[in-house]
Amino acid sequence: MNDGPPDERREPPEGREALEEEASGGTLAPSAELEEALREAADAVADPVEARGQPPTRGMRLAEGVKLPSDENRELREELDRLRAEADDARRELGRHEDRFVRLSADFDNFRKRVLREREEAHRYGSENLVKELLGVVDNLDRAVEHARRSEGADFESMLQGIELVQRQLQGALAKHGVTRIDAEGEPFDPTVHEAIAQKEEGTVPGNTVLQVFQPGYRLWDRLLRPARVVVSKPPRGADGGGEGAEG
Missing domain, CATH: 2.30.22.10 (Head domain of nucleotide exchange factor GrpE)
Structure with missing residues (x-):
C-alpha cells in the first residue's frame, strides 16, 4: 500500500480561471488585448444574467459578427434570384430594341430609295419649265423660216440661211436636255x-x-x-x- 499522502485530484478550472490558464499555457505570453477579450468573454459566460442589459463587449461584438453557413447560402440564393430576374428583364428589353431596330431599318431603306428616286427625277426633269418657255421661241423660228422660204430674192435667201442656223442650234441645245x-x-x-x-x-x-x-x-x-x-x-x-x- 502507498503510505504517501492521498492523491488530491484537482478540479478542472472553470470560467475566467480556465481561460486565463489556457492562455498562459502556450509558449508565448498572451497580449494585453487578448487578455482583455478573454476576461470579458469569461465574465459573460460566468454570469450571463448580469451581462444582460450591459453594453456589448469586444468579445460579444466578435461573436455577433460571425455568419453561419446557412445564412451565407441564403444570401447567395437571394443574390442569384435577383441576378436571374435582371437577366430576364435585360433579355426582354433587348428583344424590344431588336424589333425597333428592324422597323427603323426598313423605314430608312424606304426613305433612302424615295430620296434617290426624287433626286433622279429632279435631275432629269429639273429644266422642264425652262424648256416650256423655249418652245415658243422655236415656234417663232419655225414660222420665220417658213415665211422666208416663200419669199424671193438674194436678201431673203441670206436671211433664211441665218434663221435656219439659229433654228438648228436651238434644237440641238434642246436635244442635249432630252427634248x-x-x-x-x-x-x-x-x-x-x-x-x-x-x-x-x-x-x-x-x-x-x-x-x-x-x-x-x-x-x-x-x-x-x-x-x-x-x-x-x-x-x-x-x-x-x-x-x-x-x-x-
Whole structure:
C-alpha cells in the first residue's frame, strides 16, 4: 500500500480561471488585448444574467459578427434570384430594341430609295419649265423660216440661211436636255401624243391619218410636254353610203 499522502485530484478550472490558464499555457505570453477579450468573454459566460442589459463587449461584438453557413447560402440564393430576374428583364428589353431596330431599318431603306428616286427625277426633269418657255421661241423660228422660204430674192435667201442656223442650234441645245420633237405628218392619229384641231375629207389616205401638223409636239425624255396639234383625215361623205347602196 502507498503510505504517501492521498492523491488530491484537482478540479478542472472553470470560467475566467480556465481561460486565463489556457492562455498562459502556450509558449508565448498572451497580449494585453487578448487578455482583455478573454476576461470579458469569461465574465459573460460566468454570469450571463448580469451581462444582460450591459453594453456589448469586444468579445460579444466578435461573436455577433460571425455568419453561419446557412445564412451565407441564403444570401447567395437571394443574390442569384435577383441576378436571374435582371437577366430576364435585360433579355426582354433587348428583344424590344431588336424589333425597333428592324422597323427603323426598313423605314430608312424606304426613305433612302424615295430620296434617290426624287433626286433622279429632279435631275432629269429639273429644266422642264425652262424648256416650256423655249418652245415658243422655236415656234417663232419655225414660222420665220417658213415665211422666208416663200419669199424671193438674194436678201431673203441670206436671211433664211441665218434663221435656219439659229433654228438648228436651238434644237440641238434642246436635244442635249432630252427634248425631242413630235412630227406626226402621215402617221396614224394617236390621242396620247396628238391633239386633233380639225378634220379634213381626204380620199387618198385612210381615215384618222395626220394630214398636217399645225404645231409640233415635244417630249422631255419620256414625259410629254405638249401634244402635237394636227389636222386629221376623214373619209369623204357618201363613201359609206355608196358602199351600202352597192351592197343593196
